[in-house]
Amino acid sequence: MPLTDSLRDDILASVPSLRAFAISLSGNGDRADDLVQETLLRALANIDSFQPGSNLPAWLFTILRNLFRSDYRKRRREVEDADGNYAKTLKTQPAQNAHLEFEEFRAALDKLPQDQREALILVGASGFSYEDAAAICGCAVGTIKSRVNRARSKLSALLYVEGADDFGPDDTVRAVIGGSGG
Amino acid sequence: MPGKQGGLNAEIQSRIGHQLRAMYDDVVRQGVPDRFAELIRKLDVPKPDPQLGNTGDPEDGRS
Numbered sequence: 604m605p606l607t608d609s610l611r612d613d614i615l616a617s618v619p620s621l622r623a624f625a626i627s628l629s630g631n632g633d634r635a636d637d638l639v640q641e642t643l644l645r646a647l648a649n650i651d652s653f654q655p656g657s658n659l660p661a662w663l664f665t666i667l668r669n670l671f672r673s674d675y676r677k678r679r680r681e682v683e684d685a686d687g688n689y690a691k692t693l694k695t696q697p698a699q700n701a702h703l704e705f706e707e708f709r710a711a712l713d714k715l716p717q718d719q720r721e722a723l724i725l726v727g728a729s730g731f732s733y734e735d736a737a738a739i740c741g742c743a744v745g746t747i748k749s750r751v752n753r754a755r756s757k758l759s760a761l762l763y764v765e766g767a768d769d770f771g772p773d774d775t776v777r778a779v780i781g782g783s784g785g
Numbered sequence: 786m787p788g789k790q791g792g793l794n795a796e797i798q799s800r801i802g803h804q805l806r807a808m809y810d811d812v813v814r815q816g817v818p819d820r821f822a823e824l825i826r827k828l829d830v831p832k833p834d835p836q837l838g839n840t841g842d843p844e845d846g847r848s
Binding site (some may be wrong): 615618622623624627636639644704708709712752759763771 | 818
């Protein structure tokens with residue numbers, strides 16, 4: 604369909620969640636905004652292929668996701684400073700404790716396989732249905748469901764089970780031994 | 786209240802969901818950066834023909 608005023612407004616209204624999706628995927632604010640920009644240019648250039656009445660956010664997310672995928676294959680983990688850059692994109696710095704928890708969460712999210720991470724974000728944060736998420740990722744609904752489940756259990760293992768190791772005896776033992784002088 | 790799945794698991798899942806959305810919504814709340822608003826606005830307006838100095842009535846271009 605042609606680019607009408609209302610379609611333009613709808614695209615504009617999708618920008619905030621496109622950015623959130625891009626940052627969640629890439630972990631890097633600058634790169635995320637480049638992705639969004641390229642997504643918008645592609646979308647506008649191919650606006651004729653958008654079916655009126657179909658799900659505009661899902662269409663835009665599909666474009667962004669595919670761009671990220673092809674880009675990702677090229678760069679692989681070339682950019683490794685995800686944490687620092689992500690924090691910079693936040694307008695409101697969380698309080699210290701919350702910030703630490705937030706960084707842990709981000710780090711855990713980064714450890715997920717990409718398939719699982721994107722499925723979890725689409726369903727758990729962007730609010731897409733399993734059906735829409737499946738369409739965006741080009742896979743079956745059942746595949747999305749199992750990716751989301753695996754992502755959730757892996758996150759809970761990383762954040763709430765593995766975390767127990769942090770309180771292992773090492774530090775205490777070391778302190779005692781160190782203190783005794785030798 | 787969490788019942789059938791066991792309290793701990795359900796609580797952990799709800800914390801994960803909460804953190805995920807908090808992270809995401811933090812970016813959503815930033816709104817539309819000028820850069821993108823401008824980009825979309827620019828593409829909306831048909832580029833005025835550089836030969837026509839004044840872009841008054843669109844009919845002008847036809848003559």
